[in-house]
Amino acid sequence: MILESFPDAIPFHGLIGGLMIGLAAAVLLLGAGQIAGISGLFARASTLSKSGPPWVLAFAFILSMLAGALIISWINEGVTAIYPSSTILLVVGGLLVGFGTRLGSGCTSGHGVCGMSRFSIRSLVATPVFIGAGIATVALMRAMGVTP
Amino acid sequence: MIRQLPIFILSGLLFGAGLAISGMADPQRVRGFLDVFGDWDPTLLFVMGGAVIVMMLAWPLQRRMLHPLLTNKFQLPSRKDVDRPLIVGATIFGIGWAIAGLCPGPALIGLVLEPISALIFVAAMTVGMAVYRVLPIP
Numbered sequence: 535m536i537l538e539s540f541p542d543a544i545p546f547h548g549l550i551g552g553l554m555i556g557l558a559a560a561v562l563l564l565g566a567g568q569i570a571g572i573s574g575l576f577a578r579a580s581t582l583s584k585s586g587p588p589w590v591l592a593f594a595f596i597l598s599m600l601a602g603a604l605i606i607s608w609i610n611e612g613v614t615a616i617y618p619s620s621t622i623l624l625v626v627g628g629l630l631v632g633f634g635t636r637l638g639s640g641c642t643s644g645h646g647v648c649g650m651s652r653f654s655i656r657s658l659v660a661t662p663v664f665i666g667a668g669i670a671t672v673a674l675m676r677a678m679g680v681t682p
Numbered sequence: 683m684i685r686q687l688p689i690f691i692l693s694g695l696l697f698g699a700g701l702a703i704s705g706m707a708d709p710q711r712v713r714g715f716l717d718v719f720g721d722w723d724p725t726l727l728f729v730m731g732g733a734v735i736v737m738m739l740a741w742p743l744q745r746r747m748l749h750p751l752l753t754n755k756f757q758l759p760s761r762k763d764v765d766r767p768l769i770v771g772a773t774i775f776g777i778g779w780a781i782a783g784l785c786p787g788p789a790l791i792g793l794v795l796e797p798i799s800a801l802i803f804v805a806a807m808t809v810g811m812a813v814y815r816v817l818p819i820p
Contacts, residue, residue, distance in 0.1 A: 540724055544705045544712070550726040551704025552732025558696035559733065559742035565689035567750035567757050571699065572787040573811075582811045586757070588683055591690045595789060598694025603791035606697075606702035613702045615792055616710040617799035623781050628803040630778025631785060632810020636769020639759070642785045643697075645772070646730055650761075651737035659764050660772040667776025668716040675780070676720055682713065682783065 559648055566591070571644025572599075574633035583636075618682030638664070686752045698791050707791055709783025716780050740784040778810075 537543050559570035568587050577583035578592035586592060607613045616625055635641045638660055640649065645664070649657020675681075705711050706727050714723030749755055779785050784792070784803055792800025 542711075542721070543723050543725045543728075545725060545728045548706075548728030550702050551700040551702070551706065551731045552729035552734075553736055554696050554703065555729065556702030556733035556736025556740075558693045558700060559737050561689060561696065562693040563737075563740055563744055563750070564747065565693070565751045566686045567753055567755060569758065570693060572697075572785075572790065576786055576790060576807075577811050580808055580811070582815050587686075587690070591683070591686060595690040595694040595697075598691045599698035599701075599787070600791055600794050602695035602698025602700075603702040603707065604698075604794045606699050607795060610702075613707050613795050614705070614711075615707045615796045615800075617792070617796050618701065618709065618782055621802055624799060624802045625705055625806045627778045627780075627782025627784060628806025629793070629810040630774050630781065631789070631795075631803075631811075632778075632807035632812075633772050634773070634775030634778055634810070635786060636771070636811050636814035637767050638775055639768060641775060641787075642730075643787055644777075647733040647737055652741050653736045654759065655762055656759070656764060656768055660768055663769055663772040663780060664699065664730070664776035665716070667773045669718050669778035670715040670814050671777045671780035672713055673719050674718070675808075680731070682711070 555643070555647065556651075559643070562595075563648070569644055570649045571640050571648060573631075573641040574639075574644055577636060620682060623680075623682050634664075683699040683753075689752055692725065700733075701787055701791055702795075706788050707795055709788070711783075712785075713787065742806065 562568050563568045574586050575592045575595050578586040579596045645657040645660040715726035789803050
């Protein structure tokens, strides 16, 4: 499936992957009573957060997530991942994502998937805010001629 | 507690595999979604849409359950106040997300797909989280 106006988009893969991510979040919610928010689970796994599941469970989740991606990479003989060549952009981006997700209590998965589907007011506000900030940042970088 | 381990492993495997299939492991594609005034790539909408649809079916089930299948209580966020840290945090996250094209999930699976670049990002992200931890923010 391709979208005529957007030849580079992969909507079918996106939808299948999205359904799997939703299923992953549903399994964690109904099986263990936890929100599948990656920033929170990673903070827990790296002992930087006191809330959430026991450390060993958060750690197992993160390792399994890497294993899941590795399996797809083996089956598919690679997964496209074109990273910024600038170390400075990686460092600045990483610092802001780490600090911002903790201050804002979540990221794309916690707010964007789990919170929005629950109609949580905090997530319904946070998600358009981070997407809007992202759109403005990319537009600004484009205007300044900064390419990653 | 250890009874729940298979749930976390299954969920993690599905999450990582789903991210890898979805195209979201690719920072360039994620930036493409945010590039609405340039070369817009709507793929992320399909990913988020698919995930939200499944979770919209899961929440009504959750409300009917007295407790999760393998433990005795749900640990869910209960706050309903939209405060300044939420807005400022989401804004800072959005800026960082756009600069590198990475949010936490894709960055972590990047460790097995594009290890050196992903490690630089994940190390910086961990420092960012540690800074939040030590700052006196309520």
